[in-house]
Amino acid sequence: MLPNLKVENLSCVRSEKAIFENLNFDVFPGQNIEIIGSNGSGKTTLLRAILGLIRPENGTIRWLDDDNNFNEYRTYDCFYQGHQLGIKNLLTVFENLNLTHNAKGLKKEKIYKCLERVGLSNINDLASSLSVGQRKRISIARWLLKDFKIYFIDEPFSALDDEATNLIERLIIELNTEGCSFVMTGHRPSQVNASRIEI
Amino acid sequence: MLPNLKVENLSCVRSEKAIFENLNFDVFPGQNIEIIGSNGSGKTTLLRAILGLIRPENGTIRWLDDDNNFNEYRTYDCFYQGHQLGIKNLLTVFENLNLTHNAKGLKKEKIYKCLERVGLSNINDLASSLSVGQRKRISIARWLLKDFKIYFIDEPFSALDDEATNLIERLIIELNTEGCSFVMTGHRPSQVNASRIEI
Amino acid sequence: MGSPPLFYNWSSKIIPWLGITTLVLLSLGIYWGLFVSPIDYKQGDVYRILYIHVPSAILGESIFIFMAICGFINVIWRAKISGMMLKAAAPIGMSFTLLVLVTGSVWGKPTWGTWWVWDARLTSTLILFFIYAALIGLHSTIEDKTKADRAVSILSIVGVAIIPVIKKSVDWWQTLHQPSTFTITSSPSMSPEMYLPLLICLLGFYMFFAFSLTLNLRNEVLDRERSKAWVKQNFNS
Amino acid sequence: MSNSIFGWLTIILRRDLLIAFRRSATYITPLIFFLIVVTFFPLALGPQESLLSSLAPGVIWIATLLASLLAVESIFSEDFRDGTLDNFFISLEPSFVLVFAKVLIHWLITGLPIMAASIIAAIVLYLPFDSFLPILLSLILGTSFMSLLGALGAALSLGKSAILSAIIVLPFSIPTLLMGTSVITSSINSQDYFGFLMIMGAMLAIGIPLLCLLTVEALLLNYD
């Protein structure tokens, strides 16, 4: 089986300081990668470099296209969830899902279903009145909007209670069986079935 | 022994929704309270209500003064660390410590020592280039600036690696022996020696 | 009166009375002013716009004073109902101020020859209008209504400084605008045939304010107490 | 593809306009602001009709400039701060669309209300009725150009103060100020103002692609 994403020899430098060097890994469909590292080790930087938000110093990032060739540019949508979740205080929970660019052309019912899956019931409340964890759930509901090939999630488990942690773990398993992969970060290995990379 | 802080019958209401009701607890010198609750259960609200940033619906918060009486107003400094850490991107790590109001009148050496304790070495970097965890360490360094009686820390352990987690645990024990108390929140019980309150 | 359900019930009783007095006073005053009272020897019939212009001007100012008092009470004692009153009064006051500006301009065209001059009284009235706009704009940006009330209360306390300026503008600066005739200390210089209908109109305008304020306030109370039991009871049965 | 670009555009527009309408102040404040600034001039400079009407074109343009400057900073700052922008760059190709949508929204929220207010300003500053059309025409072109420039300024000063974007935008908005003023002045003096409008149009025509592209680049700067 071919990997969806090949990362080769990746190095990043920020303000003249090498953050990580010569990283190599492949992301296979349905399999997960967990990047483990302490504070400031460059996990966030790595995710953003893969997605093209930061220019790496060295190395290549190659994506599989429909003809089984590896390209430098992406041919499909990926999902990225960073430290900041992109939630608008002046929109309701429902609108925060419905008016995301990924929700283009989706039916209302689909959106309701996504929100139900993550256990958000107060869908007509403004997001400004939500707690930190409830906001994170909105972001998790967004995972389900479309069939993304790869999810890049920065610290999925931080600031969550056990219920939400379980929810995520179940969702990841489910999405894995559909052939999606997760590239996640964390400070210590999680329960999720994944190959781990220490940086 | 008398408690430093007595919380009695505390209830909070936000946008007409009762967040928590009839909470009672005392904070004794050198002892810790950990408030455990899931996302949106009102942990942050509770801390802010105790500190007077939010007006509670009901109940009293009373502080011990020098003559062993309980007052409604605080007679000593407390330390509060919320979800937002109050770190200025345009100041260096050192200045972020030195120019806090709590650092009034402190010697430079003292500041250096605090930073050393939390393992921050790049003290002349601008804070804008720090990772999330490194920022949290600056905030931890601030704990050591003065002798605070009670520390109110919102989710001390989230977004931290094992090294930092250990550091905090050690610091808490050390400060406890000096008679300081911690009121902390979290999603699950931590390793810290504390009486737990579920909300 | 402090408790919302009490206010609601009490206001249902007085609303009809307020409505009726308003109607009687306004129709009497306007009829008298527009059709019965004598024609002005200088201006002809245009002057009759006075019966709208002057009462609305006085109302625009009085309502702001009323709001500032509400605001003061709200800031000091945190009486919720005074905050709601302030909120309910603001659009009414703004409308009256707009009415002064419009009637004044319409009156100015034939008598002064332009729609607008930059004279002290006109300008200070315009500033009052802007302050109303700022208050209403500020209220609309704050989601939590109680907070919005307090914010607007604070601003209204500062804003009330404009009222003496409007009042005194005709005395302090050389203006094109008429000086005051309505004063408490001396008798009016107008003829009683003109003065009396004006007084009745003014009373009518005040009653209209009381009437519309009560209506607005009822809506406001219902809106804020939407989830309370008494509202649900009232509207389900 | 173009269908999908259109879909994105509508989603961004719907979202941002909804947010703008939730706080009605967003579109009312530029209008009131504009009017207050206009009233400053007669108050400070005296009420002579001839003086005011000769200054009026400049007054209208200074007020316009300032109103659109003050609203500039918010174009991208919120999306950047809360991470929405990251996701746009990851999913949205070409990023051009995003910038264009944002400029459009800024114009709808500030430019349009200002145009309405400018007519009131023209009346109270004693401008003749004939000049209303040129005022509106010059404002359409000028405010759109200001929104474009504003987007670039906002992108360059992302996460910094409102005032930094102002300093970036200010020098470049002077040509617009001069042209806009000239249009109105010429029309008052019954001269031909078409040439100035043409220049403003040309600036806009070059500006849309060029400034949008530069803005994309400027936004990307915040990423490495």
Added chain:
Amino acid sequence: MSNSIFGWLTIILRRDLLIAFRRSATYITPLIFFLIVVTFFPLALGPQESLLSSLAPGVIWIATLLASLLAVESIFSEDFRDGTLDNFFISLEPSFVLVFAKVLIHWLITGLPIMAASIIAAIVLYLPFDSFLPILLSLILGTSFMSLLGALGAALSLGKSAILSAIIVLPFSIPTLLMGTSVITSSINSQDYFGFLMIMGAMLAIGIPLLCLLTVEALLLNYD
């Protein structure tokens, strides 16, 4: 106690001034804006010396008010967003001190540069040398009052747009505009301008306690 208040004040001042100097735009932009508004008048009216100098007082004051507006929104917004303000309210008694320090900083960053620029403006607009002192005196009083008003506006519109704080502040700044202009005009006509200065001073004297207290109230609003 008073010693400790003084210590806090210096720490807040040092911190905020350092941040302001790191991004030099904070103090340069109001200055540039001021100069642009001033240069606009000779451009629009032509260079007749008598006309310009008769308008100059108004021009200087309009430019001052608009420039000091530009920086208003940032007075509290950053401290609020990043949690610094929470800590001030928890540790700092009386909170009055904080507001006072913030007003002082805003004045140092905008009022002071504007006063420097006003002398340039006075020269360019052919004002006589005798009027420089009254210009500076009226500006000291007026810009401080604007900073106070600005703090209230910023506190009331915390987390909202810059332009909202502008429209809150502007109507209340009109008395300052009128008084300030009168001071300069009187001094040019060799009349006594002391009365106007007294009024401005009185406004400031009432304003410092009243507006600071109201600002504290307004800030606290954001907490419950």
